[in-house]
Amino acid sequence: MTTQTVTAPQRHDAVLHVTGLTKTFGQGALAVTAVAGVDLDVHPGEVVLIMGPSGSGKTTLLLMLGAMLRPTSGSIEVAGLDLASAPERRLPSVRAHRFGFVFQDFNLLGALTVAENVELACNLAGVTGTQARRRARVLLERVGLGHRLGFRPEQLSGGEKQRVAIARALANDPPVILADEPTANLDSAIGRQVARLLRQLATQDRRAVVIVSHDARLQEIADRVVWLEDGIFRELSTMATDPVCGMTVPQHDHPHLQLDQTVWWFCSTACRDEFATNPSRFTHRLPPRAAVSAARRQ
């Protein structure tokens, strides 16, 4: 039986391969385990959303994935390099070349212009001068800010700042983008735009995007949603798109229908019944994510 949604691909495809990742702060009786034995594979073109309550270990996990915090045990392989055992002096280079970071508070440098913020990330990745400036311009045009190159961050709206941050995250052409609450400081409409942009980066550029967030709206763009609680994954949902209304729904615990060895998931029985009356009316307008999933499945 098949479904129209993403199924976990094989490990050798993974750009980010995490095994038994554990982080314990303190020692003895005071020891607190923030992340306990997490396993996770993230593949090119995939958006993984990590959700969970405050203090569940989301940010700790993200810091370890981004080579900014050493795990107590376990391994993190990024493009063949184990970050957990890599020497400290190599980590800045790993961050500069293999990760793009998107922060909740944008974290743009106030002394630099928009273009220089992106150019700086190019510089850190080893590209300087004219090439860095051109790349910054291209990236900013891509996120729709080609007309704001000389602006200071303080002159931008929240959504524009986050788009600059996304352009900056792309400056080093990273295989993995790590985003920490990317929509938390944005209003609903702008947050949705930023979410779509992240989805676009995964789909079009074949980058792996890992998002840590409280924002349930991000489920709409995620291929998988991981619920982290007390440092362990409690629930792992593979997301599907309702072909009738376009809503993103987890595959479990929702109405579904099997048709020609493909399982379709719906937000409600009403959608399922409408689909059942004439499936061909809906299957031709599958969203990109479902289409990609179907291709990968084949």
Added chain:
Amino acid sequence: MATTAPTRTSCQDRQRRSKMPADHGRHVYAALLVGAAVAVALVAALAAWAAQLGGGAWPPVLIPFALAFLVPVAALAWLRTAEDADQLAQAPGGPGQRPIPLLDRARRGPGVPLARRNLFQDRRRVLLSTGGVAVALLLVLVLGGIFAGAMRQLTGYIDHTRADLIVSQLGVRTMHMSASVLRPDIADRVLQVPGVAWAEPIRYTTGMVSSPAGQSASYVIGYQPTARHGGPARLVAGRPPGAGEAILDRQAADQLHIRVGDRVRILGRPFTLVGLSTGGTNIANTTVFIPTGDFARLRGPTQAYVLVGARPDVQLGALAARLEAIPPGNTVQTRADFATQERRLVSDMSADLMRIMSGIGYAIALAVIALTLFNVTLAKTREYGVVKALGARPGWLAATVAAQAAWSVTLALAAATALALLLAVVIGRLNPALAIWIAPGNVARTSLVALGVGMAGAVLPIRRVLHVDPAASFRRPT
């Protein structure tokens, strides 16, 4: 929101590269041309400095500024070829792509000047901190300038005697703080030595020149007014003295409110002022000339020094040895050595004071630089964490902070040097006795020490930056 074509950015980059105009290149050229214009202005401004130093000092002053012209021109040519090469270059160096050679990367230009941007983000802070450092360095430069000026004035009489050798009592090597006693007929004996073209004895002591308006410490020189040597360098008013008459330096005369024809007391005896000279007054004392006969009547027949002119074909070393052998033995030095000894004596006397004052100046500069950098670093701690998270290496961060220190010091040095030159001109006009000589060596020495102070001031901020946790960029600001 952007809806551009679904291709990898690096591919877009490759496609666009060939179409893009070299806007940035033009900006760089414009900046370099402005830099060249600034260099022209600097040369013009420093012409005054060079004039102050005298003709012989022009080359060392102008060579660096000639380079300032050549560097922008060379850079223009270099960038032009670099830009041509850029058109052919591959995609920016990223993972899996061919790394860009270091030289090639350098030719494409520097990275974002984060240090400068951070420093200049708050212009008031830059103004205050640069001003503070500049004032401290100004103190050091002006102190050094006053000292150097005094040294030049101190040997003004010796420098203008045109003597090849100076004979003094055995063991006496200076005029300042010294008393030299030579036999009355020493000049005749010196003239008998082969190789001597002329010999002019002078009598010398230190004393006070008094007028109803006050008194001034003075070198008192007894000389033969009819002789060609031994007298004042230049008479600006009046005539050579006869018996009971004297010549005083014009600046001292102004300070004592006396004119040609007035009466003054020298060594306790009245003299009539018949002439005014120049170049004999410094911050410590002045110079007065009286006829050698009057001097002998006041202080006895002994001579103090003999100024000696050598024949053109004579080796000075050999002649000095012959003069030293005149009984009962004498000390003979070239004019330059005599002046050096004179300066060294005064320098040694005031070195401790100079060191203390300069040390205070440098300490103030250190405090201001350290405080400014620490404040800038503290205000940017989170941003440094972000940059670290983005992959900045410790060396890169340290270099950024050090560059801020270097910028502060360089700006302050430029301001301090300009102000010191201005002060030298203004004070020189207002009070010629207080000569401030801003020597290139003094500026170079101050620059080196100031840069060292700047680096020392950057140590604490660098330590702080190196300890910033990149993970802090993921925490909410408080």
